[in-house]
Structure formats: C-alpha cells, structure tokens
Amino acid sequence: MEKYYVLILLFPLAGFLFNILIGRFVSTKFVSWVGNLSVFGSLVFSLFTISDVFQGKTIEYNFYTWILSDDLKVSFGYLIDQLTAIMLFVVCFVGWLIHIYSVGYMHGDPGYPRYFAYLNLFVFSMLLLVMGNNLVMLYFGWEAVGLCSYFLIAFWYQKKSASDAGKKAFIVNRIGDFGFAIGIFLLFISVYTLNYTDVFQKIPELQDKTLNILGWHIDLITLIALLLFCGAIGKSAQIPLYVWLPDAMEGPTPVSALIHAATMVTAGVFMVSRLSPLYNLSETALAVVAITGAVTAFYSATIGLVQRDMKRIIAYSTISQIGYMFAASGVVAYGAGVFHLYTHAFFKALLFLGAGSVMHAMAGELDIYKMGGLRKKMPITYITFLIAALTIAGIPGLSGFFSKDEILWYAFASAKPYGKFVWILLTITAALTAFYTFRIVFVAFHGKFRGTEEEFKHVHESPPIMTIPLIILAVGSVFVGYFSVPHFLEPLLGEPKLAVSLQQEKIVMAVSIIAGLVGIATAWYMYILRPTVPENLTNTFKGFYKVLWNKYYVDELYSFLFVRPTLWFADKFIEKITDIKIIEGIVNGIPALIYKIGSLIRPVQTGQLQQYAIFMILGIIVFVLVILNM
Amino acid sequence: MIPLSWYLILSATLFSIGLMGFIIRRDLIVMLMCLEIMFNSVNVALASFSYYNSNLSGQIFVLFSIAIAACEAVIGLAIVLAIVRNTGINHSDEINNLRG
Numbered sequence: 001m002e003k004y005y006v007l008i009l010l011f012p013l014a015g016f017l018f019n020i021l022i023g024r025f026v027s028t029k030f031v032s033w034v035g036n037l038s039v040f041g042s043l044v045f046s047l048f049t050i051s052d053v054f055q056g057k058t059i060e061y062n063f064y065t066w067i068l069s070d071d072l073k074v075s076f077g078y079l080i081d082q083l084t085a086i087m088l089f090v091v092c093f094v095g096w097l098i099h100i101y102s103v104g105y106m107h108g109d110p111g112y113p114r115y116f117a118y119l120n121l122f123v124f125s126m127l128l129l130v131m132g133n134n135l136v137m138l139y140f141g142w143e144a145v146g147l148c149s150y151f152l153i154a155f156w157y158q159k160k161s162a163s164d165a166g167k168k169a170f171i172v173n174r175i176g177d178f179g180f181a182i183g184i185f186l187l188f189i190s191v192y193t194l195n196y197t198d199v200f201q202k203i204p205e206l207q208d209k210t211l212n213i214l215g216w217h218i219d220l221i222t223l224i225a226l227l228l229f230c231g232a233i234g235k236s237a238q239i240p241l242y243v244w245l246p247d248a249m250e251g252p253t254p255v256s257a258l259i260h261a262a263t264m265v266t267a268g269v270f271m272v273s274r275l276s277p278l279y280n281l282s283e284t285a286l287a288v289v290a291i292t293g294a295v296t297a298f299y300s301a302t303i304g305l306v307q308r309d310m311k312r313i314i315a316y317s318t319i320s321q322i323g324y325m326f327a328a329s330g331v332v333a334y335g336a337g338v339f340h341l342y343t344h345a346f347f348k349a350l351l352f353l354g355a356g357s358v359m360h361a362m363a364g365e366l367d368i369y370k371m372g373g374l375r376k377k378m379p380i381t382y383i384t385f386l387i388a389a390l391t392i393a394g395i396p397g398l399s400g401f402f403s404k405d406e407i408l409w410y411a412f413a414s415a416k417p418y419g420k421f422v423w424i425l426l427t428i429t430a431a432l433t434a435f436y437t438f439r440i441v442f443v444a445f446h447g448k449f450r451g452t453e454e455e456f457k458h459v460h461e462s463p464p465i466m467t468i469p470l471i472i473l474a475v476g477s478v479f480v481g482y483f484s485v486p487h488f489l490e491p492l493l494g495e496p497k498l499a500v501s502l503q504q505e506k507i508v509m510a511v512s513i514i515a516g517l518v519g520i521a522t523a524w525y526m527y528i529l530r531p532t533v534p535e536n537l538t539n540t541f542k543g544f545y546k547v548l549w550n551k552y553y554v555d556e557l558y559s560f561l562f563v564r565p566t567l568w569f570a571d572k573f574i575e576k577i578t579d580i581k582i583i584e585g586i587v588n589g590i591p592a593l594i595y596k597i598g599s600l601i602r603p604v605q606t607g608q609l610q611q612y613a614i615f616m617i618l619g620i621i622v623f624v625l626v627i628l629n630m
Numbered sequence: 631m632i633p634l635s636w637y638l639i640l641s642a643t644l645f646s647i648g649l650m651g652f653i654i655r656r657d658l659i660v661m662l663m664c665l666e667i668m669f670n671s672v673n674v675a676l677a678s679f680s681y682y683n684s685n686l687s688g689q690i691f692v693l694f695s696i697a698i699a700a701c702e703a704v705i706g707l708a709i710v711l712a713i714v715r716n717t718g719i720n721h722s723d724e725i726n727n728l729r730g
Contacts, residue, residue: 607726609661610653617649 002061005049005080008088009131011041012124016117023113032103035116039096039123046088053085060133060197067136071192079133079196082492086338086485087130087270090345093476094262095123097469101353102254104465105360109252115155119258122148126263130270135184135194138271142180142235145264146173152259153251165250172244176234183227186211190220200277207281225278225285228271229292236268236322238296243555245319249311253356256311260318261349266341269325273334276493280332287418290330294411294422297323299552301432306548309366310355310444313436317392318348320429324407327422333410334493335486340403342485343477347391347400350473351437354385357462357470358444362455370451371444377459380467382445384474389441391477393434394516399481401516404430405509406486412508415499423508427515434519442527637678644671656721658710662703669699 015038023031052059062077078084099119106115125148129141147170154166188194190209191202203221210217232238237245245265249256259265272279272289279285297320304316321344328337359366361378375382391400408430411423449456461467526533538545547553644667651664673692680688714720 602730605728605730607729609722609725613649613653617653 001048001052002059003063005045005059005061005078005131006063008042008045008049008092009078009124009127011038011045012120012127014038015120016124019113019117019120023117026113028107028112031113031116035120036096036099036103038120039092039099042088042123042127043092043096046085046092049080049088050085053080053082062133072188072194074134074136074194076137077133078131078137080131082489083270083273083338084130086342086488087266088127090266090342091123091126091130091262094345094349094473095126095258097472098254098258098262098349098353101257101356101466101469102252104463105254105356106252111155115152115252118148118151118155119255122152122258122263126267129267133196135187135196135199138274139181139184142231142267142271143177145267146170146177146235149173149248149259149264152255153248155251155255159250162250165244165247168247169244172241173234176231176241178230179227180231180234183224183231186220186227187224190224196274203278203281219282219284221278222282222284225275225282226288228275228278229268229285229289232268232271232326233292236265236326237319238268238292238323238326239299240554242296242300242319243558246312246315246551249309249315253311253352253359256315257349257352257356260315260352261345265318265322266325266345269322269329269337269341272326272329273338273493276329276334279329280494283416286330286332286416288330290327290411290416290418290422293323293326293328293330294425295323296320297327297429298425298432301429301436303548303551304436305432305439306545308369310358310368310371310440311352311366313368313440314348314351314355317351317433317437320433321348321392324404324426324429327411327426328407331411331414331416331419331422332494332496333407333414333486335489335495336403336406336410338489338493339485340407343391343399343403343481346473346476346480347388350384350388350470350477351392353466353470353473354381354388357381357466358385360462360466361459363458365451368440368444371449372447373445373449373456374459375445377456378445378461380461380470384467384470385445386441387474387477389437392437393520394430394512396513398478400477401513402481403485405512408512409505409508410496410498412504413496413498413500415497419499427511430512431515431519431522434516435523438520438523439527442523446528447531634678634682638675641671641675641678644668644674656723658713658720658722659707661722662706662710665706666699666703669695669702673699 015034018034019031023034049059059080060077062075064076065073066076067074080088099116102115102119106112109115122145125141125144127141129138129145132138132141150166150170153169154163156162157166184194187199190206191199193199193202206220209220211220211223212218234241245260248259251259279289300316300319300323304313304320307313307316321340325337325340325344328334328340355366357378358371358374358381361374361381362371365371387398391398394401394404408423408426411419411426413419414422449459526537550556648664648666648668648671651667652661655661655664673695676695677689677692680686680692713725717725719725
C-alpha cells in the first residue's frame with residue numbers, strides 16, 4: 001500500500017497534463033470530469049492514509065534519489081504522519097468541493113480547460129508541499145503554489161487589474177521565498193542533510209552555536225528559523241508581506257477559496273508545525289512567530305471593519321485567521337494551530353463560495369452596500385453563509401469555536417512572557433471578527449435591496465452544482481470541530497506546557513464567547529436596529545475611518561518606499577545606462593565596426609573585369625619572378 | 631627541323647596578343663576571342679613540348695583541352711548574349727554591378 005500513496009500526487013498531475021494539453025479539443029463536460037475525478041482520486045487515497053495513521057503507522061517511502069551531489073542527497077519520497085494526513089484530507093476534500101463548485105461558477109468561460117488545468121496543478125503543488133519528506137520537496141511545492149497562484153489570480157489576464165494583482169502576488173511571494181531559500185541553505189551547511197527525520201536528529205547539536213555576521217554573533221537556530229519564517233510570512237500573508245492577498249481577489253472566486261482555504265496560505269502554518277522541533281529550540285523565533293501572528297490578526301481585522309467589497313472583507317479575515325494559527329504555533333500549541341487551519345479551511349471556503357454565489361446572482365457586483373435583502377431570493381446561500389459566519393464568530397458548538405478557543409486557551413495559559421499579550425489581542429480580534437462577518441450578513445442579506453427593481457428581479461439562487469458544495473461545507477463547518485485534531489497530533493507535535501490551572505479554561509472560554517456575541521450584537525445594533533449609527537460614527541471619527549478605509553496606507557507606503565524607487569532606478573539607470581548604453585552599445589557596436597572595416601577595403605572590388613585580369617597577371621609575374629630567383 | 635624556341639616564341643606572342651586584347655578592348659565578344667587566342671597559345675606550347683619530348687600523351691591532352699575550350703566558348707558566349715539581351719550593354723567597363 002505504501003508505495004501507492006504516490007498516486008495522491010499523480011492524479012492531479014495527470015489531470016493537469018490532460019487538461020492543459022488535450023483539454024481544448026474535448027468537450028467542457030469531459031474537462032470537468034477529468035478535473036474533478038483526479039482530485040477525488042487523491043481524496044480517496046488520502047482517506048487511506050488517515051486510516052493508516054490512526055493505526056499508529058508513520059510512512060516514509062523513498063522512490064528514487066532525485067539529486068545527488070557530494071554531500072547533498074535529495075530523494076523523491078514522502079513522509080506521511082498525523083500532520084501530513086490531516087493536511088492531505090483538508091487539501092483534497094476542500095479542494096475537491098471547490099472543483100465541483102467551479103463547474104457551475106466557470107460555466108461558459110472561454111478559458112475553461114486552462115482553468116481546470118491550473119486548479120489541478122495547484123492541488124498537486126500543495127500535495128507535494130505537504131507530502132515531501134525533505135525540505136527540497138517542500139521548497140519545490142512552495143514555489144509551485146506561488147506560480148499557480150500567479151496563473152490563477154491573473155486568470156482573466158485581459159483585465160489590467162487582474163494581471164497586476166497576479167504579478168503583485170508573485171513578486172511579494174518571491175521576497176519571502178528568498179529568505180526561505182537562504183534558510184534552507186543555512187540549514188544544509190549546518191547539518192548536511194535536508195531530510196526531516198535526519199534534520200531533527202541533528203538539530204540539537206546546533207544549540208548554542210552562533211554565526212558571525214559582520215561581528216555580530218547570532219544564534220544559528222534562531223537565524224535559520226527566522227529565515228524560514230520569512231517564507232511563511234510571504235506565503236501565508238502576514239505583516240509585512242500580506243499586501244498581495246487582498247489584491248488576489250481579482251481572480252475567479254473559487255480560486256480565492258482555494259488559495260485561502262485549502263492551498264497556499266496555509267503552507268506557512270504547515271511549515272512551522274512540520275519544523276516544530278527546530279522552532280522549539282529557539283525562544284526568539286517562537287516569540288517572533290507568536291507576535292507577528294497576533295499583531296497581524298488584530299491589524300487586518302481592523303481593516304476588515306470598514307471595507308465595502310465583500311471578497312476583500314473575507315480576504316482580510318483570512319489574514320487575521322492565519323495570524324491566529326501563527327500565534328498558536330508561537331505559544332508552542334502547534335496542534336491548536338493546525339486544528340484552526342483545519343476548521344478554517346471549511347468555513348473560509350464556505351464564506352468565499354457563498355460570496356461567489358452572491359456575485360453570480362448580482363452579475364459580479366461585490367459592494368455590500370449595493371446589496372440587501374438577498375436572503376429571500378437566495379435561501380441556501382444565505383443559510384450556509386450564516387452558518388459560516390456563526391462558525392468564524394466562534395459560537396459554541398460549531399467547529400470554529402473549538403479551534404479558536406483552543407488557541408486562546410493555550411495563549412492564555414502559556415508559560416511564555418508574551419502569552420497574555422497574544423491572548424488579549426486575539427480576544428479583541430475575536431470580537432472584531434464576529435462584527436465584520438456579521439456586517440456582511442446584515443448588510444448584504446438583510447434589510448432592503450439597495451439597487452434598482454430591475455437588478456433585484458435578476459437575483460436568483462445558484463444552480464445545484466454550486467449550492468451542493470455549499471451545503472456539504474456548511475455541514476462540515478458545523479461538525480468537523482468534534483474531531484479533536486490537537487489530540488490526534490499530540491504524539492507528533494507534543495503538548496504545550498501550561499502555566500495556569502485548568503479551572504481557568506472556563507473563564508477563557510466564557511470571555512471568548514462573550515467577545516463573539518458582543519461582535520455580533522454590535523453588528524446587529526449598527527446595521528439592523530439603528531442604520532444611522534455607522535454613518536454617524538464615520539463622521540465622528542473621520543480621520544480614523546479614512547486610515548482604515550485606506551488600509552493604513554500600507555500600499556501607498558510600499559509604493560513610495562520600494563515600487564517607485566525601483567521603477568526610478570529601472571528607468572534612469574537600467575534602461576538609460578545599462579540597456580541603451582551598454583547592451584545596445586555592444587549589440588550595435590560590433591556590426592558598426594565590421595561595417596567600417598568593410599568600407600575601408602571595399603574599393604578594391606571595382607567590378608571592372610579587366611582590372612581583375614591585370615591583377616591576376618601581376619600576380620603571376622610576381623610568382624614567376626620569385627620562382628626564377630630561387 | 632624547326633627548333634623548339636620558334637614554337638615557344640609563337641606561343642608567347644599569341645599569348646601576349648591575347649592578353650593585351652583582353653585588357654585593352656572593351657567589346658565583350660572581342661574579349662572572348664582574345665581569351666581563345668591565349669588558350670590556343672598555351673595549346674601550341676603544350677603540343678610542341680610533347681613533340682620534342684617524344685611523349686604523345688601531351689598531344690592527346692591538347693585534344694581534350696580543345697574540347698574543353700569549345701565548351702568554355704559556348705558558355706562564355708551564352709553569358710555574353712544574356713548580358714547583352716538583358717542590359718543592352720556590350721562594354722565591359724559599363725558592367726560593374728559587383729563593385730564594392
């Protein structure tokens with residue numbers, strides 16, 4: 001059985017190859033079958049892995065040696081343990097539902113086969129990332145998901161904003177990946193292996209070793225962990241590299257769901273959990289991870305409060321939720337982080353697919369202030385969206401509650417000095433999360449429709465191919481939390497040490513529930529009971545609102561600090577000097593030189609037949625004279 | 631018996647006449663004729679050397695050389711005719727398309 005698990009990778013790869021090469025020549029129906037079945041095949045095998053792992057097996061299987069060069073030996077092999085199994089299930093299951101939904105959503109799009117090909121490639125890359133048994137395969141998948149996100153965000157490349165957003169995602173990711181690559185190099189020259197098992201065995205030897213950089217003695221493990229975390233910051237959209245994620249909304253909505261729920265952004269959380277033995281050895285790195293996560297969670301939630309674009313609000317909520325996961329990892333509660341990743345995949349996919357369903361009905365409109373009262377026209381979308389909103393708000397009994405509560409509890413109970421700080425930020429964020437999610441629900445689905453009569457007539461429920469995945473995800477959002485992932489992962493990731501007594505867990509739980517309810521109640525008060533309140537608040541805190549509305553001017557800041565200097569440098573130096581003077585100078589200079597030499601000796605060729613004859617005769621005479629003199 | 635030098639003087643004279651004609655005259659047909667004269671002067675020299683060395687193969691060779699000269703004359707004339715037909719020019723100094 002062990003070696004057949006490679007099929008988990010091969011199915012989506014085959015689907016990709018088929019759809020990209022032959023997809024154009026077969027019917028769209030065939031394309032969707034291939035696209036869906038390939039992921040379904042992976043899902044079936046990933047269920048087998050879960051049953052294997054439940055029996056306590058850890059599967060490591062090496063197929064062949066991929067790279068062999070001196071000390072570097074990289075094999076193409078996979079490691080399936082509890083963490084991988086849970087990731088495989090999330091990626092395949094949620095990915096599969098998104099594939100099904102896409103059949104309805106992308107219906108009639110001219111790029112249909114291309115879309116499914118990229119979708120399959122995306123799933124393949126993510127599976128490679130989670131299955132690999134060494135850091136090179138992790139890195140390969142890591143880069144491949146970045147590439148696929150570029151393909152899919154810029155899927156409608158005819159639109160300037162979409163192709164810009166794709167480039168932005170790619171470039172911002174590259175910045176993080178640069179640190180990630182250096183981290184891997186540094187790890188390799190420290191332990192001379194990249195296989196996880198070997199790395200974890202050798203890492204303790206590195207403790208207390210320092211690296212001398214320009215006279216600074218830096219702890220080696222901390223440096224490696226932080227460099228690797230750079231990659232996670234880029235891929236998982238944390239401060240300061242989160243800017244690509246909101247723009248990624250330019251792609252088709254199921255793609256957003258795929259990026260946010262199943263693939264791509266969760267890669268960073270997975271990586272930190274996978275390398276937990278490394279992170280456990282560095283207090284500094286853990287503190288950075290926790291604080292980055294907590295601050296990002298809070299920060300992006302505040303931006304989400306005032307946005308009007310439905311998908312953007314949900315995008316900021318993703319950044320915020322990923323922040324939760326990192327905060328959990330930072331307080332050594334990796335299990336809780338992965339638990340949240342797992343529940344988040346369900347309700348976030350549901351939120352996005354719900355938003356897609358609304359877009360479908362509203363002819364692409366995304367401004368929630370142009371919607372209203374949609375619940376009567378779209379009952380299924382409304383109910384499933386409401387379930388997702390309740391889940392993300394942390395209402396007891398739903399999956400989001402369990403995972404969020406777990407994180408809050410471990411943050412509160414953590415022996416780390418920053419534990420309480422993280423807890424406070426995350427609890428406030430919980431209230432904000434509930435508020436902005438229910439803001440969407442109340443503004444878009446309740447009240448009166450804000451557009452014209454004509455538009456309201458066109459609003460309709462989506463076809464079953466789109467609503468069925470919504471229903472499945474809604475059921476999942478409610479129930480997946482009853483499977484205790486942290487307990488399942490305990491043998492692998494360990495149990496965090498608690499600094500406070502277990503009795504206080506009740507208090508933390510109560511506080512988090514209250515935070516969620518306060519958020520919902522505030523949203524209800526502001527958008528249902530007293531619809532004038534938001535406007536008054538906006539007018540009272542004009543400056544504050546403006547800052548939030550403009551997302552703290554971070555895009556403008558980056559544009560000022562990095563984009564424009566780069567463009568200036570490119571224009572003034574690279575183009576004007578390097579390109580025009582040096583490159584074009586060489587390219588045009590060589591032919592010009594040859595032309596000049598040519599025009600010097602060209603007059604010899606007069607074209608006069610008789611002159612040539614004279615030269616020949618003179619030549620013969622010279623020859624004869626030379627011979628006679630010899 | 632006529633000494634070899636006489637033949638060689640004849641050959642050299644013919645060659646010089648042909649060469650001078652080729653260089654000085656501008657008419658393409660005349661130039662071709664001059665070429666033939668040079669060719670035949672060489673044949674005279676070859677045949678006479680062959681005779682004085684009592685080696686017949688030289689004289690056989692001359693026959694071949696005459697056959698080849700005939701071919702060359704045909705091709706040369708055809709080229710000259712084509713040039714004249716296409717351009718109407720019959721003077722070598724006016725045909726200088728290959729000037730660099």
